[in-house]
Amino acid sequence: MSGAVALSAFLAASIEVVEMVAIVVAVGVARSWRASLLGAAGGLAVLGASVGALGPALGSVPLEPLRLVVGALLLVFGLGWLRKGVLRISQEGWMAGAVGDDDVEAGPGAGFDATAFVLSFKGVSLEGLEIAIIVVALGAGAGAVGSAAIGAGAAVVLLGALGALTHRLMARIPRRVLQLGVGIMLAAFGTFWAVEGVGGHWPANEAAIPALGALYLGAATVLLARARGWRAATGL
Amino acid sequence: MVRAASAVARFWAGFVLGDDPLAAVIVAVALAASWVLAASGLPAWWLLPAAAVLAVALTVRRGVRSGRRSVTNR
Numbered sequence: 140m141s142g143a144v145a146l147s148a149f150l151a152a153s154i155e156v157v158e159m160v161a162i163v164v165a166v167g168v169a170r171s172w173r174a175s176l177l178g179a180a181g182g183l184a185v186l187g188a189s190v191g192a193l194g195p196a197l198g199s200v201p202l203e204p205l206r207l208v209v210g211a212l213l214l215v216f217g218l219g220w221l222r223k224g225v226l227r228i229s230q231e232g233w234m235a236g237a238v239g240d241d242d243v244e245a246g247p248g249a250g251f252d253a254t255a256f257v258l259s260f261k262g263v264s265l266e267g268l269e270i271a272i273i274v275v276a277l278g279a280g281a282g283a284v285g286s287a288a289i290g291a292g293a294a295v296v297l298l299g300a301l302g303a304l305t306h307r308l309m310a311r312i313p314r315r316v317l318q319l320g321v322g323i324m325l326a327a328f329g330t331f332w333a334v335e336g337v338g339g340h341w342p343a344n345e346a347a348i349p350a351l352g353a354l355y356l357g358a359a360t361v362l363l364a365r366a367r368g369w370r371a372a373t374g375l
Numbered sequence: 376m377v378r379a380a381s382a383v384a385r386f387w388a389g390f391v392l393g394d395d396p397l398a399a400v401i402v403a404v405a406l407a408a409s410w411v412l413a414a415s416g417l418p419a420w421w422l423l424p425a426a427a428v429l430a431v432a433l434t435v436r437r438g439v440r441s442g443r444r445s446v447t448n449r
Binding site: 207211212214215216218219221222223225226229326330333334337338339340341342347351354355358359362365366369370373 | 391393394395398399402403406409410412413414418419420423424427428430431432434435436438439440442
């Protein structure tokens, strides 16, 4: 057991785990916990099969095409939710009405929420693949794959538990506000991955993700004010 | 079988295009332009966020003008 390798894997994997957990929790709260967790489980199952089949060859899997496809889909989907959040909040306000009032209208319905499943599946399988590559790269380089796996596994368990604790807090937020927030988050992750997928490089690496979130939050704030003005001008 | 394939196609079309396909079109064009910039060795990171902000601004404006709220289940 190499403590240094385990710690390095823990720290390196933590960044990916935070992204993975954020998507699963956000989709679970905003859409459907059942579908989001099933999507996460499906993503982990595909990941486990990939790791088992490829083993050390995992390090040579090209990530750019995956990042492009997943990033572009998350971005388009996130922009859709951002738009809906802005339209609803500009019409109804941030907190008007009881929590959950708009669930009946905007919720995923009684059936299985395939959209939530796909969102979580994609987030978990892509981030999980990156974690597996970190484990293989750090572990194989130091001859301690087991230690790297333990470090990365600890990151998944600890940060996953933290994510589970936040869901009660998030469940108290009105759906339209969640829709705006989750839209901003998905758009930020999607933009980051899609640009990396076309071969672009971010000036500050993963620190660009919160910066993108701030950009989209700023845009949403401006658009909320503008949308109220447009509504007033059109008499809606 | 055909019905299942049709349902899958409808799901993915709805997933990708959403309520306003304009956003998907703008993102696709911006991604293609970003790829050209990156392949030419030029900074490409700035284009997609700018296009995304433009896309959401245009689709919000169209949403307000159409006078209807989006009530789909996506």
